Amino acid sequence: MNRGTARYPLLEIDLDKLKANLAALIERCQSLSVEVAGVVKGFSALPEAAGVYTECGVRSLASSRLSQLRALRGAGVACERVLIRIPMLSELPEVAEVADMSLQSELETLRALNAVCAKRGTRHRVILMADLGDLREGFWSREELVDAALEVEYKLDHLELAGIGTNLGCYGSVAATPEKLRELVSAAEAVERAIGRELQYISGGASTSVHMVLDGTLPARVNHLRIGEGILVAKDLQVDWGIHDMDYLRMDCMTLRAQIVEVKDKPTHPVGPIMVDCFCSRPTYEDRGIRRRAIAGIGRADVGDIMMLHPRTPGMTVVGGSSDHCILDVEDCDPCPQVGDIVDFDVIYLTMLYASAREDVAVKFVD
Numbered sequence: 001m002n003r004g005t006a007r008y009p010l011l012e013i014d015l016d017k018l019k020a021n022l023a024a025l026i027e028r029c030q031s032l033s034v035e036v037a038g039v040v041k042g043f044s045a046l047p048e049a050a051g052v053y054t055e056c057g058v059r060s061l062a063s064s065r066l067s068q069l070r071a072l073r074g075a076g077v078a079c080e081r082v083l084i085r086i087p088m089l090s091e092l093p094e095v096a097e098v099a100d101m102s103l104q105s106e107l108e109t110l111r112a113l114n115a116v117c118a119k120r121g122t123r124h125r126v127i128l129m130a131d132l133g134d135l136r137e138g139f140w141s142r143e144e145l146v147d148a149a150l151e152v153e154y155k156l157d158h159l160e161l162a163g164i165g166t167n168l169g170c171y172g173s174v175a176a177t178p179e180k181l182r183e184l185v186s187a188a189e190a191v192e193r194a195i196g197r198e199l200q201y202i203s204g205g206a207s208t209s210v211h212m213v214l215d216g217t218l219p220a221r222v223n224h225l226r227i228g229e230g231i232l233v234a235k236d237l238q239v240d241w242g243i244h245d246m247d248y249l250r251m252d253c254m255t256l257r258a259q260i261v262e263v264k265d266k267p268t269h270p271v272g273p274i275m276v277d278c279f280c281s282r283p284t285y286e287d288r289g290i291r292r293r294a295i296a297g298i299g300r301a302d303v304g305d306i307m308m309l310h311p312r313t314p315g316m317t318v319v320g321g322s323s324d325h326c327i328l329d330v331e332d333c334d335p336c337p338q339v340g341d342i343v344d345f346d347v348i349y350l351t352m353l354y355a356s357a358r359e360d361v362a363v364k365f366v367d
């Protein structure tokens with residue numbers, strides 16, 4: 001689905017680099033018998049890129065959005081489809097239709113989903129989430145978790161209890177550590193004792209759990225991870241966590257390209273009475289005198305937060321912008337960019353997520 005290649009802004013996705021990242025992580029996970037679910041919500045499940053996952057042997061693809069799971073099915077991507085946002089009651093018929101497995105944390109939802117599946121005559125697999133302190137989704141009480149597991153196992157005939165999982169490093173910024181995942185294993189083993197059988201999955205989180213695969217500290221029974229960022233952008237662990245020896249993971253699978261629409265010398269401090277900016281906030285402006293600056297035709301509507309755009313051009317910085325403009329300081333660039341030039345930016349998870357979902361941003365696959 002190349003949305004035209006001479007159009008900007010342009011999100012360029014390098015499928016070879018993506019494949020190399022995937023292969024590198026899968027190999028390391030496989031050596032510990034950890035199954036990788038490929039989380040594709042970061043690039044809006046674009047089927048060309050999703051296809052790379054299945055080519056690399058990833059059996060299940062995951063998204064928080066049913067529309068994306070439906071699109072994967074529509075594009076004929078052969079995989080198990082996993083819904084990783086705990087579902088709304090209003091979307092359960094669609095969950096039963098387009099997802100093979102989902103993450104769950106409410107008994108009421110499980111009962112309603114069972115009823116929907118009963119009506120359809122189908123079965124659906126579930127992973128019950130345990131909240132270990134990050135305070136997003138999941139059962140907080142161990143007893144409630146075990147009771148829900150028992151009800152799924154013995155009473156909700158159209159649901160199959162596939163495993164227990166957790167999510168860390170999101171709302172509460174709680175680090176995924178071997179200690180935290182041992183708590184998860186202990187919760188899963190309590191469930192196993194109650195239901196009298198072994199669970200297929202103990203799902204130990206997202207990209208922030210990958211470091212334990214690499215240094216061998218992942219608790220042995222954790223056998224499932226749901227990985228998005230760590231394959232696509234691969235920055236969080238290498239840059240934010242400062243983990244070295246990961247240079248086999250490319251951080252440039254994606255490039256966001258935008259065209260320069262104005263280049264002028266201008267003051268760095270606004271001229272006139274200062275009120276609020278176009279987003280109703282009151283920023284402060286540092287007066288650095290007159291400097292050369294450029295505007296690129298890309299804005300918050302395309303990337304969520306323009307301050308999160310990182311130009312690859314040495315000396316270039318983002319100073320601000322609006323829904324549709326990105327203002328760049330180019331005083332220190334040599335050569336200075338001209339109107340019509342294309343500027344390349346690194347993406348982070350947020351900018352990738354917005355850009356890949358936006359009709360106005362063209363997508364080009366290269367390999």
Ligand SMILES: *Cc1c(COP(=O)(O)O)cnc(C)c1O
Nearest residue numbers: 039084206207226227228229230
């Ligand atoms: C988004 C998401 C993931 C993947 O997170 P990454 O940080 O991109 O690896 C995993 N699990 C759940 C529940 C998610 O919502």
